[in-house]
Amino acid sequence: MNKYRVDKEWLWLVLEGWSNYLPRKIHLVACGGTALTLQDIKPSTKDVDFLVPIKEEYDSLIYTIRKLGYENTTGFGWSRGDSLVFDLFPGSRVYITELLESPLKRGNHTLIKKFKKITVCLLNDYDLIITKMFRGSVVDIEDCLSLIRNRGKNINIQKLVSRYKETAQYDVNPERMNQNLDALLRHLPKSFLK
Numbered sequence: 001m002n003k004y005r006v007d008k009e010w011l012w013l014v015l016e017g018w019s020n021y022l023p024r025k026i027h028l029v030a031c032g033g034t035a036l037t038l039q040d041i042k043p044s045t046k047d048v049d050f051l052v053p054i055k056e057e058y059d060s061l062i063y064t065i066r067k068l069g070y071e072n073t074t075g076f077g078w079s080r081g082d083s084l085v086f087d088l089f090p091g092s093r094v095y096i097t098e099l100l101e102s103p104l105k106r107g108n109h110t111l112i113k114k115f116k117k118i119t120v121c122l123l124n125d126y127d128l129i130i131t132k133m134f135r136g137s138v139v140d141i142e143d144c145l146s147l148i149r150n151r152g153k154n155i156n157i158q159k160l161v162s163r164y165k166e167t168a169q170y171d172v173n174p175e176r177m178n179q180n181l182d183a184l185l186r187h188l189p190k191s192f193l194k
Contacts (some may be wrong), residue, residue, distance in 0.1 A: 002018060005044035006084060008037055015179065019115035022064050026057035029103040031094050031102055031123045031131055032087075036143055038112055047077070048086045053104050053125065058090040065113050075190055079141065094123075094131040097116070111180060125151060126163050129184075133164070134171070136180035144184055148192060161185075 011034070028036050029052075033045035052058040062078075070078040070086070076095075077085040093100040103109050109121035123131070125147060132140040148155050163180065168177035 005038070005046055006034075006048055007044045008040070009049060011038070015113075015118050015120065016115050018061070018064060018068070019118040021068060021170050022060060022117040024057070024060050025117045026052065026061055027054060027104060027119045027121065027181070028052060029109055029121045029123050031089075031128060033143060035122045035128055035141075036147060038120070038148075042143065047084070049089070050086070050096070051089045051092065051103050053090075053092060054100055055090060058088070061088065094133065097134040097167065098169070098170055099127055099129045099131075099161070125155060126160050129160060130167050133180045133184055134167075134177055136183065140145050141184055141187055145187055148188065150151070157185075157188070 015028070026139075028050040030049065032049035032050055033042055033047070036042035036047045037045045052061055065078055065086075069080045071080070071084060073079045076087045076089050078088060079085045087095075089095070091169045092102055099108075101108055103121070103123055108124050108127065110124070111121050124127075129144045129147065132144050140160065164181050165178065168174040168181070172178045
């Protein structure tokens, strides 16, 4: 890890450390650039993004990391005085995006690693793309394109579009969210759109 980026090995060390202090088992669902980094699609990420879907587990994690010296630095962000921020989202909302279903529901996540008291999962590809594209920055588009290229034909673009548009219906500005989807689709190679 450098001062501004986090790689997978460093993140595993941090989570293993947290696991040693937790009073109970918890589930973390990696989203954003963190999910891409843990899958080796992206070498590092500038912040760490996890959903903590179960309220009691979220409360336990926050209690523990406070004891370890972390402070709330942004709405969902926690840091220990350096530039690295852990964004920990309670429930099924990533920033502004409310997922259609719990990320812990079968098919909505993939198990990637278990520690003594932490189970780390990856958010499913469709919801990962949706949550990144609801933000819709240039980096988000690049990350989504990398994920789609990595998965190849395993990503069903029609399914993505349908799920995206359904999720967008629940946003305060569905038109803007759909414009973000259009931006992603414009960047996709034509072979993916067939």
